[in-house]
Amino acid sequence: MTATLANSRDIALQDRARRVIPNGMWGHMATRSIAPGYPQFFSRADGCRVWDADGNEYIDFMCAWGPNVLGYHHEAVDAAALAQLRVVDSGNGPTETLVELAEELTATLDHADWCLFQKNGTDATTACITIARAGTGRRKIIHARGAYHGAVPWCSPSVVGVTAEDRAHLIPFDWGDAASLDAAVAQAGDDLAAIILTAFRHDVARDQELPTTAFLQAARAHCDRTGAMLICDDVRAGFRLDLRGSWARHGVKPDLAAYSKAIANGWPLAAIAGADRARAGAESIFTTGSFWYGAAAMAAGLATIRILRDTDALAHTEAMGNRLRKGLDEAASRHGYRLRQTGPVQMPMVLVDGDRDLAIGNALCLAALRHGVYLHPRHNMFLCAAHGPADIDRAVEAVDRAFADIAAAGLRPA
């Protein structure tokens, strides 16, 4: 017997929202972009748990779509931010915390000599492009087809309201394909400003791909040869996989990297970390935002980085990711399904093999919701340090029951 999800408050809020917000919601958090039936509004978050507007509690595997890396309401992070808030947050200029954070990040990231700060990932990727063009005096930007780098005209996944000129100097290639990258570099000729790559291939609704060291080295070599800038868009993966930067394990250093999401455990912050090779470009451009200098988020960022450095938070999260992956595979098998689990275990993409239109995945995730687990059917998910073995085991048990539900409903790959 499947529990019914109480959702009257959520539905009432959705009705109110449709009157004063286009479509009732916009952007990646609009639940119609997930699957019909998902709760749209939330009322609480704590550790690795979230509560929707109707008070239903879930073990959470979206982590606010990435920002939550240590657990919601991490005491030390919030205490640092609140202490800063009490003296000054947005003022006429930055505080000492800006300098401390830049010092900490350049000491922590293996590729960084300097930093700039912003509020969202798109701010950082956009400024990286501008810095690369300023520093090289060139225009062409090579990017992987289908990669997400933000939601403004030059990079938005939608072209509605976007002009052809907004993307005039972008050259796409196929992620991980050295020959395709070679062709794109040849096409750019002597006008190549940058190659921008996500930390790994984390496109929506498809198997994720980790980069090979050879692929990253090839991109690095193209930039070294042409004088272009190599940009790592580490917004989604940064400070979750590797505190040194997500390519450190490959020994490949970007000239510019964009960070946000997990950098301050949920407080709004983004950063560009750059090498000296890109410093002149960064010194020459104008980039700013009213709230980019807010000291509270910077204090939260400083605390987050130090906790990640001084604890086993990331290793623990990886262990929990492995435990979840194994548990989900076993649960699927028990009910005669096969999962395709790809990407880093801390950022799992879980697809049901043979589920061509995502109907099975959607039904599985809706059933999991009813059993108290918040999953996403086609976007990579996120684990955080607050997930413990008991949370993972309970989540696996809930997904096991969700598989039983969809099996009973006869949902099988064609």
Place this chain on the structure above:
Amino acid sequence: MTATLANSRDIALQDRARRVIPNGMWGHMATRSIAPGYPQFFSRADGCRVWDADGNEYIDFMCAWGPNVLGYHHEAVDAAALAQLRVVDSGNGPTETLVELAEELTATLDHADWCLFQKNGTDATTACITIARAGTGRRKIIHARGAYHGAVPWCSPSVVGVTAEDRAHLIPFDWGDAASLDAAVAQAGDDLAAIILTAFRHDVARDQELPTTAFLQAARAHCDRTGAMLICDDVRAGFRLDLRGSWARHGVKPDLAAYSKAIANGWPLAAIAGADRARAGAESIFTTGSFWYGAAAMAAGLATIRILRDTDALAHTEAMGNRLRKGLDEAASRHGYRLRQTGPVQMPMVLVDGDRDLAIGNALCLAALRHGVYLHPRHNMFLCAAHGPADIDRAVEAVDRAFADIAAAGLRPA
């Protein structure tokens, strides 16, 4: 005798910053963009006062460059934001606060049927452009030459790192000049997507200009006739001049308006408020950011709007602005200078008449700093509700002493 500004701590921080931040600072808060000698780092803010890194206290007339409208650390605003923070800020989706804030804003602003939220003014102006293009299926954007609409390639005051294509569809005209606007509209032909205007002309380092009703009506008529969208960039002035929107007193309604800065009294938030005429465009585009759904800033916004509505905060601020303008004029006269004070009194631009290279204004503001008042020599300033008559009088007295200092140094218009 002029007091010397203790600044050893600021200088030490600037030295540290130069190692890990390009130029030591970037954007509008870089003090080299103000005048050499300004403190770069701050340590505290309260009410209408700020303290620099060396502990020097100032009566503040920048208000964090606009966000501070009720006074730094306004108790009710911060209490609302902190109460929200304790339950959830960044989660897997928005909270009821999003709906309440959209309801409050559409009820408060005279032109708004719906809202979208972001983090910074540039997010909002950029999405307004995209919505206008999406809704009209056209490309051309008419803007006033020299107006500031943000700091990304399509609108940045600097063209370093910007390609020609980034601005391919922009058509400039001269603010307030109906014939120039007519010519721009004619040039756009049947491809006009939008006219974007700041609430008033608040360009840097020049006399500010309030719009005439006739000018705004002409812009409105062009949009009505062509089907284009009229966009009010109310980022800088919104929620400081008029709670209904800065053009309400003219009876001219924009189709789209961008807000940020004062909207949440220093908490990071931006909004687009649109008319039903622009709703289809807004429904069709993709725009988002990791932290755009943060509920704490929305709770702060809701509290700010309600306090502005239920108190005489804005009328009081205007009265204080008049008191300051009168006091500064008298102080200047006493020492044989003449000021050009333009713009709304709550957002004063104060220039010394005949000061062609700003040398006198820079010296005056540096002297005022030493006497405990933080002014800006060439950007509009901001007053807030925490400025009381005694603060204004004390500030005027300090500026009087600053005039005496520069007069003693022989600084006079040529």
